[in-house]
Amino acid sequence: MMRCCFVWPAAAILLFVVSGCAGVQSALDPTGAEAERINTLSWVLIIFCTAVFIITAIIASVALFANERWRQQLAGERLVIGAGLIFPAVTLTFLLAYGIFVLGMGGGSADTSDGLRISVVGERWWWRVIYRDENGRRIESANELRIPVGRPVKIDLTSADVIHSFWVPKLAGKLDMIPGRTNTLTLDVTSPGVSRGQCAEYCGGAHALMSFFVIAMPEKDFAAWLADEAKDAHQPTDELETRGQALFIASGCGACHTVRGTAATGAIGPDLTHVGSRHSLAAATLPNNAEAFARWIRDGQHIKPENLMPPYPIFSDEELASLSSYLAQLR
Amino acid sequence: MENQPRSDLPNKTPRPKGELEELKRIWATPRGWRIVTTVNNTEIGLLYIGVAFLFFLMAGVLALLMRTQLATGNNDFIGQELYNQMFTVHGTTMMFLFAVPAVEALGVLLLPQMLAARDLPFPRLSAFAIWAYVIGGLVFFSTILYDLAPDGGWFMYPPLTLKEYSPGDNADFWLLGIGFIEISAIAGAIEIVVGALRTRPPGMTLAKMPIFAWSMLIFASMIMFAFPAVILATMMLEIERSFGWPFFTAAKGGDSLLWQHLFWFFGHPEVYIIFLPAAGLVSMMVPTMARTPLVGYRLIVIALIATGFFSFGLWVHHMFTTGIPALSLAFFSAASMAVAIPSGIQVFSWIATIAAGRKKFRITTASLFILGFLFIFTIGGLTGVMVAMVPFDFQVHDTYFVVAHFHYVLVGGMVFPLFATFYYWAPQAGRSMLSERLGRWVFWLMFSGFNIAFFPMHLTGLRGMPRRVWTYPSELGWDTLNLISTIGSYILGAGVLLFVIDLVLHFRPGRGGPENPWQAGTLEWLPNDVYSNRSIPLVTSREPLWDQPNLADDVKEGRYYLPNAPTGGRETLVTSPIDAKPQYVIQMPTSGWSPLLAAIFTAAFFLLLTVKLVTISIVCGILAIAFCLIWAWALDPGPSKGLVDIGGGISLPTYVSGPSSHSWWAMIVLMFVAGSLYLSYVFSYLFLWTVSPDTWAPSGSPAPPDLGWPAAAALLLLAGSALIVLTERMLPPAGTKRMAVPIAIFLAVACLVGSLGVELAGHWRTGLSPTANAYGAMVYMGAALFGQLAFTLVIFGGFTIARHFAGKLDRERRVTFDNMALLYHYTVGQSLFGLALVHGFPRLVG
Amino acid sequence: MKAGNDNGPIAGAILFLLIGPIIWAAHLLLVYGPQSALCAFRIAGRTQVDPWLISMLVAGVTVIAMAAVMLTLWRPRRVARIFRFDAAANDNRSFILSSMRWLGVLALIGIALAGATTLILDPCAQLR
Amino acid sequence: MIPGTFAAWKRLALATGIIAVFLAAGIAAFIWSGVYNVAATREHFAITTWLLETLRRQSVETYSYFVESPPPLDDPDLISLGAAHYEGGCAPCHSRPGEPIDAIVSGMLPPPPPLADPVARQSSKEVFWTVKHGLKYTGMPAWSSQERGDEVWALTAFLRQFPRDVAGDYFRLSGVDRLPPETGESPTHGGGTVALTQCIRCHDDADRETISNLVPRLAGQSPDYLLRTLAEYAAGTRPSGIMQPVAESLDQDEMRELAAYYARLGAKPQPNNDRPDAKRIERGRILATNGDSENGVPPCLACHSASRAAAFPALAGQNADYLTGQLRLWQSGGRDTTGYGQIMETVARRLTDEQISDVAAYFASLPPSAALDRPTSPEARQ
Missing domain, CATH: 1.10.760.10 (Cytochrome c-like domain)
Structure with missing residues (x-):
């Protein structure tokens, strides 16, 4: 008993050390203000709980194995009231105060005077991302969020169908997206880079495959990117891509997808205007390249079961090649 | 060696010849295939725990399959659809079909023994509840085999579980499974509250009650207040799914958070509902193994009560990330801190008891499991403190950290004590002990497997892995941790398998196991047989077997109370709730088909309704009610047996009506359940109003009907109540009938139905529709709750009238009438309040 | 054979024993209910209640609840009389009395922790 | 005598066993011998007839x-x-x-x-x-x-x-009375085949409407669509107990000829249906043009307008009852075995009963020649 009581915490600490804290989706490797505050809190809690556990284990070991004299020291209500009532009452009060204090630091004073507003809408099973710039222009994208570094940005979270939860562990804790409600989350990223987020509330079907990337960029790059993103889609240049575009339009893809500047104006599925420039396809399920587009169109239900796009098994290989090269050049 | 009997004991020995044989005959277990009709707590308790354990094994197999799927990233061993069903069924089964029934089964099995009662006060009710649970539970579980299993998670959050997003029958099967556990939990709560407070042996005051009885009493009280919330929630979800009343649809003024509030108002106490009885068991075993009375008995009782209370203040704990104001979260964070204190008290009481033994703590398999429990539960409690910190929860909520946390709490807090219980109390239900040698292997496999499986999950969660995902990409660095967890789960599984082998090799159900093998001090270790203890002892200490010399022998020889069967049937002693003074002798029903058949048809009713075979299901429903009535007909035996002598110069009545009657108590418990169901409704009404005041009358919906309508409904209700009071005065003397009685009851029931009709007609005339918006749905839901009670009273009233005509209702023999009257007045009270709410509130705020 | 009405004592005993936790529950209801309702209306723009008032409401209810619990700790016998609580056996009486006091202490801790949070946090902000 | 009784039981069992063996052997011999007459000229025994009928x-x-x-x-x-x-x-x-x-x-x-x-x-x-x-x-x-x-x-x-x-x-x-008096003679304007003469028993031709509203109008469909459909019927991938036997009997040339015939038929006067109410048609028009994005329904005209892919059907002027029936069939999973069917199945399952009737009424109300434009203006969103 005694041996194992010490082996376990030690093993625990070892696990933490060995596995390191790197990871594009790890709460232990924060690059956002809220995640950093929580990270500090986590370590305080981990150390406190480990200490309490070890002390309890020692007391229990004494009660079990020590000699009569030692054991009699523990054999009264004094221990129960001291260690079971007073100690937790005091320490937990301090912890609670600390936790509430960290909670109170949330929110941030996001300066929205520059007019940038971002909304993210949870859909089954992808993310609709809408930027509104200072001119009130509405720029829609999907499954990828780009934000400037160094200033808090407020993000409105809503849902189009069931409950989802917006979670980018490196940047902040999660916040649910609930039908009929709008929750606002402040992201304050401290250093540029890519982090990964995932839906954290079970939303049925392909819940496991509902992820996205957040790309934090320096202010200037962000402005340039946003200006680029606001433009219409690239027109296809070579013959293959032009055939792809024609096929895209004639086969009804535009019923659900928008490619700005073309006849495709659907609002049901993700906006594809600049789909080729994103880090991933299908809500961070596939890499972004022409081959992945082809796989997705032909075999989407296998890659991401139950997804809401109809299967398109009707294209020949050549047709698929032209379609996917058209989509891939939408950068 | 024969001890000299003390002369101050209530009964003289030797007892008359044939007395023991008569007891054996009366309490005999039905032979052959009629065994299914048995109602004795030992036999149905064994069935109960056996089936609960079967569910544990089956849900455990699902867990192993899921762990296999998660062993590596990008795995496709189990596809998405099946995986989503599996974790739903795993969670639902473990929580509803294993954990609650298992502890309730232990209550059924052990509580009467610990209280030296012959049986629980309502044996047929237990039998009914258990059979309904067995049939319904097995059907629910089997849906996983034909792709009909629910896949909305065990918490079933709408809108995902509404018809729109879950169109199949799958979600209905979840609601069905829950329906059965609701029935059996409520039945069990009635049984246990009345059992613990009224069937204690003489002298066992509240201050001497075994801790397990305390924990079961609190367990049952918590069920009374927690389950109604989920009953209402499931009713509303099923109504929305079937008829489109928008309780949870945001577009029509409903709110999906309403479900979360109701579900977690049940769901959080549920964790403690599972844990408290297990802690009670530990508090029984630790003193035995330490060979010393429990240190801090009083503090443990306090801790149990405080836990029971505080656990109701934690439900928003599960909703920290829903975006409600931070201050609201902080209240619940504070309550979560408060609930940690009682757990600390218990842990250190056990440690202090271990230390207090004159000799060192005995290490048996049971004590290993207890120490394992202490170890695991302490970690679970500490991570509980962590997740109670709101900002920390923002990160770990719905991740594997939480998966690790609650498995530490639930497996540590409930499964390990349960296995300790199996090893410790096996002789209560079987003829032999389990193997100590195998037991140690079982423990070490389970303990190491559990920690290998679940400890890494803390880290997996912190590194960003959410719950309820059937697969994950390999490049996120979760593979190694998941593989370790999977290996651990198989070691845990091997431990459980070894236990099953031990069970097969060594467990033989029946009686005549070793007597008091652990030299324990509590009454369940008295020598017993089918009739439980030969006589019911007078208790003067918390550990009577340690402190009252020669007790076992005196009880066995029949020197204590009620060594015989004076009424010629099954019976047990009822004592006063606080001081345990003998009050009367209950005559109890014996084995019979009606509870079993009622359970079968109840199960058939719900099942057929789920698969939309409406006509046949209604027939089954009617049959179920019919069998319930047949069973109820045999109750209320009347005062014909007069006074009986139980020894020691005490003569007790065999029939009592009014507030001392155990059935009156049962009705009061039922009214508490109905009352908290109604309070949940009131909460829902007010909650939806704060969410969508714009749908409320008079601006958003048709104005409520003129005040004449509710006034008429209220008058009818009051008239009905007056009629019932009048009828009570008019009850005929024994052996006679009086036509006024059935007429008055009929009129009273008619008043009730009329009042319901007036209420419905009033709203219908204004053009209010239940499907239009949340306000309409809430108004008609109030009427539905009224209608539910009215329906019960129509049947109950008819039953009472029938008893009058059968000559089984008079001024003396009146328990049936008393209970109906209680329910009637309660219904009137609830409905008057409902009228005030539904008609008054919109006027107040509009 | 209608037995005398003795549900006074048991109901009284339960209420007496649980008075602390009951006040705790009432406190939680009275701070959480109004606070969340008023905040919901504030956010929806249906009322202009000053947030400061909500904080004061929470603090006020907390102070009253704590005072009530302390009163029961200070004068348990008065409370016993109110609920007509009595037990025949001595051990029982003192057991219930001391249990009631300990439960009061725990309730007091719970009330104080919950009430104190209002000192730090803005009453309606989501703080995310 | 218990042993005696026991022995008696044994004897009985043995006897039964022997009889069973002989019976089985007899039946086997009877079957093998081929003595039983299976001629359809011989009536069943009365008992066999009774048994079979009951x-x-x-x-x-x-x-x-x-x-x-x-x-x-x-x-x-x-x-x-x-x-x-x-x-x-x-x-x-x-x-x-x-x-x-x-x-x-x-x-x-x-x-x-x-x-x-x-x-x-x-x-x-x-x-x-x-x-x-x-x-x-x-x-x-x-x-x-x-x-x-x-x-x-x-x-x-x-x-x-x-x-x-x-x-x-x-x-x-x-x-039958729609058929020309003598088959083989050119039934319609110009070309024609035996097969076609059977088609017009149900479907439309230059002069006549379909025999029933449940039968689709074929005039003006593209040859690609018609050929695809006939091939799907013949292969059984588009299930139909009515069309499958017909399509199976056609060879490639006949199919091509038929498709060309109906594609050529083109515009024809508006079918003289009883007009469903205007509100329904208007609702259908909105659904067909804008879709119902809340429920994931794309606009019908994205695929069924004039600029559609050649293998997609035109819907203008199609019989409403036919459209309704096919959409219901999709909803119940009866058309999910072809690639094109799978696309439409996803969409059809999201339609409500009312939407189905609306949109069917809308398409039926259009003149068959209507050159429908695909929706181009982005719909209003916030």
């Missing part, structure tokens, strides 16, 4: 209990469709109403009965079940596409008409 009657009665409730069976469109199929699929054995059974066919055992009597005795569900599943040991085949209960109901509706004398009306109902 079994048949009871079985139909039991299984038809589980048949879902029928659609309204007095719908003239349904009856007409049923009659048209009867002419091609049933009349060869059961003969046209009022005509004697064909001499060759009557040599079957049992001979196909005239249907008026049995249909009068049976309930609609029983008739449906029999037509759908066929009957063992009688030669009555099952419906070739089990998914197509809707087609079976059409035939059932027609059979329900038998008790009242349909003989007089039969040629009109079944479209």
Whole structure:
């Protein structure tokens, strides 16, 4: 008993050390203000709980194995009231105060005077991302969020169908997206880079495959990117891509997808205007390249079961090649 | 060696010849295939725990399959659809079909023994509840085999579980499974509250009650207040799914958070509902193994009560990330801190008891499991403190950290004590002990497997892995941790398998196991047989077997109370709730088909309704009610047996009506359940109003009907109540009938139905529709709750009238009438309040 | 054979024993209910209640609840009389009395922790 | 004497065993010898007939209990469709109403009965079940596409008409009178084949409308679409008990010819339907143009407008009842076996019953030649 009581915490600490804290989706490797505050809190809690556990284990070991004299020291209500009532009452009060204090630091004073507003809408099973710039222009994208570094940005979270939860562990804790409600989350990223987020509330079907990337960029790059993103889609240049575009339009893809500047104006599925420039396809399920587009169109239900796009098994290989090269050049 | 009997004991020995044989005959277990009709707590308790354990094994197999799927990233061993069903069924089964029934089964099995009662006060009710649970539970579980299993998670959050997003029958099967556990939990709560407070042996005051009885009493009280919330929630979800009343649809003024509030108002106490009885068991075993009375008995009782209370203040704990104001979260964070204190008290009481033994703590398999429990539960409690910190929860909520946390709490807090219980109390239900040698292997496999499986999950969660995902990409660095967890789960599984082998090799159900093998001090270790203890002892200490010399022998020889069967049937002693003074002798029903058949048809009713075979299901429903009535007909035996002598110069009545009657108590418990169901409704009404005041009358919906309508409904209700009071005065003397009685009851029931009709007609005339918006749905839901009670009273009233005509209702023999009257007045009270709410509130705020 | 009405004592005993936790529950209801309702209306723009008032409401209810619990700790016998609580056996009486006091202490801790949070946090902000 | 009794039981068992063995051997010998005469000229024994008939009657009665409730069976469109199929699929054995059974066919055992009597005795569900599943040991085949209960109901509706004398009306109902007096002669403007003469029994041609609203109008569809559909019918991937036998009998050239014929037919005057109410059509128009993005329904015109891919069908002027029936069929999973069908299935399952009726009414109200534009303006969003 005694041996194992010490082996376990030690093993625990070892696990933490060995596995390191790197990871594009790890709460232990924060690059956002809220995640950093929580990270500090986590370590305080981990150390406190480990200490309490070890002390309890020692007391229990004494009660079990020590000699009569030692054991009699523990054999009264004094221990129960001291260690079971007073100690937790005091320490937990301090912890609670600390936790509430960290909670109170949330929110941030996001300066929205520059007019940038971002909304993210949870859909089954992808993310609709809408930027509104200072001119009130509405720029829609999907499954990828780009934000400037160094200033808090407020993000409105809503849902189009069931409950989802917006979670980018490196940047902040999660916040649910609930039908009929709008929750606002402040992201304050401290250093540029890519982090990964995932839906954290079970939303049925392909819940496991509902992820996205957040790309934090320096202010200037962000402005340039946003200006680029606001433009219409690239027109296809070579013959293959032009055939792809024609096929895209004639086969009804535009019923659900928008490619700005073309006849495709659907609002049901993700906006594809600049789909080729994103880090991933299908809500961070596939890499972004022409081959992945082809796989997705032909075999989407296998890659991401139950997804809401109809299967398109009707294209020949050549047709698929032209379609996917058209989509891939939408950068 | 024969001890000299003390002369101050209530009964003289030797007892008359044939007395023991008569007891054996009366309490005999039905032979052959009629065994299914048995109602004795030992036999149905064994069935109960056996089936609960079967569910544990089956849900455990699902867990192993899921762990296999998660062993590596990008795995496709189990596809998405099946995986989503599996974790739903795993969670639902473990929580509803294993954990609650298992502890309730232990209550059924052990509580009467610990209280030296012959049986629980309502044996047929237990039998009914258990059979309904067995049939319904097995059907629910089997849906996983034909792709009909629910896949909305065990918490079933709408809108995902509404018809729109879950169109199949799958979600209905979840609601069905829950329906059965609701029935059996409520039945069990009635049984246990009345059992613990009224069937204690003489002298066992509240201050001497075994801790397990305390924990079961609190367990049952918590069920009374927690389950109604989920009953209402499931009713509303099923109504929305079937008829489109928008309780949870945001577009029509409903709110999906309403479900979360109701579900977690049940769901959080549920964790403690599972844990408290297990802690009670530990508090029984630790003193035995330490060979010393429990240190801090009083503090443990306090801790149990405080836990029971505080656990109701934690439900928003599960909703920290829903975006409600931070201050609201902080209240619940504070309550979560408060609930940690009682757990600390218990842990250190056990440690202090271990230390207090004159000799060192005995290490048996049971004590290993207890120490394992202490170890695991302490970690679970500490991570509980962590997740109670709101900002920390923002990160770990719905991740594997939480998966690790609650498995530490639930497996540590409930499964390990349960296995300790199996090893410790096996002789209560079987003829032999389990193997100590195998037991140690079982423990070490389970303990190491559990920690290998679940400890890494803390880290997996912190590194960003959410719950309820059937697969994950390999490049996120979760593979190694998941593989370790999977290996651990198989070691845990091997431990459980070894236990099953031990069970097969060594467990033989029946009686005549070793007597008091652990030299324990509590009454369940008295020598017993089918009739439980030969006589019911007078208790003067918390550990009577340690402190009252020669007790076992005196009880066995029949020197204590009620060594015989004076009424010629099954019976047990009822004592006063606080001081345990003998009050009367209950005559109890014996084995019979009606509870079993009622359970079968109840199960058939719900099942057929789920698969939309409406006509046949209604027939089954009617049959179920019919069998319930047949069973109820045999109750209320009347005062014909007069006074009986139980020894020691005490003569007790065999029939009592009014507030001392155990059935009156049962009705009061039922009214508490109905009352908290109604309070949940009131909460829902007010909650939806704060969410969508714009749908409320008079601006958003048709104005409520003129005040004449509710006034008429209220008058009818009051008239009905007056009629019932009048009828009570008019009850005929024994052996006679009086036509006024059935007429008055009929009129009273008619008043009730009329009042319901007036209420419905009033709203219908204004053009209010239940499907239009949340306000309409809430108004008609109030009427539905009224209608539910009215329906019960129509049947109950008819039953009472029938008893009058059968000559089984008079001024003396009146328990049936008393209970109906209680329910009637309660219904009137609830409905008057409902009228005030539904008609008054919109006027107040509009 | 209608037995005398003795549900006074048991109901009284339960209420007496649980008075602390009951006040705790009432406190939680009275701070959480109004606070969340008023905040919901504030956010929806249906009322202009000053947030400061909500904080004061929470603090006020907390102070009253704590005072009530302390009163029961200070004068348990008065409370016993109110609920007509009595037990025949001595051990029982003192057991219930001391249990009631300990439960009061725990309730007091719970009330104080919950009430104190209002000192730090803005009453309606989501703080995310 | 217990041992004695025991021995007696043993003897009895032994005797039974021996008898059983001999019986089995006898039966085996009988079968192997081929003495039993399977000639259809020999009637069954009376007992065999009774057994088979009772079994048949009871079985139909039991299984038809589980048949879902029928659609309204007095719908003239349904009856007409049923009659048209009867002419091609049933009349060869059961003969046209009022005509004697064909001499060759009557040599079957049992001979196909005239249907008026049995249909009068049976309930609609029983008739449906029999037509759908066929009957063992009688030669009555099952419906070739089990998914197509809707087609079976059409035939059932027609059979329900038998008790009242349909003989007089039969040629009109079944479209036989639409055929030119002498096959082989060019039936329509210019070219034509034997196959085509059969098509116009149900479908439209240059002059006539379809025989029933449940039958699609083919004029103006692209050859790509028509060829694809015929190939799908022939291969059985698009299930239809009515079309599959017809399409199977066509060769590639005939299919091409037919497709070319109907593609050429082009515009034709507006079908003279009773006009459904304008509100419904307007709702349908909005759905077809804008879709219902809340429920994931894309605008129909994205795929069914003038600029559609060649293999997609045109819907303008199509019969509303046909459209409704097909959308329902998609919803119940009856058209999910072809690539094109799978695309539409996803969409059809998101439609409500009301939306189906609306959009069908809208397309039916359009002139068949309407060159519909795809929706181009982005719809209003916030």
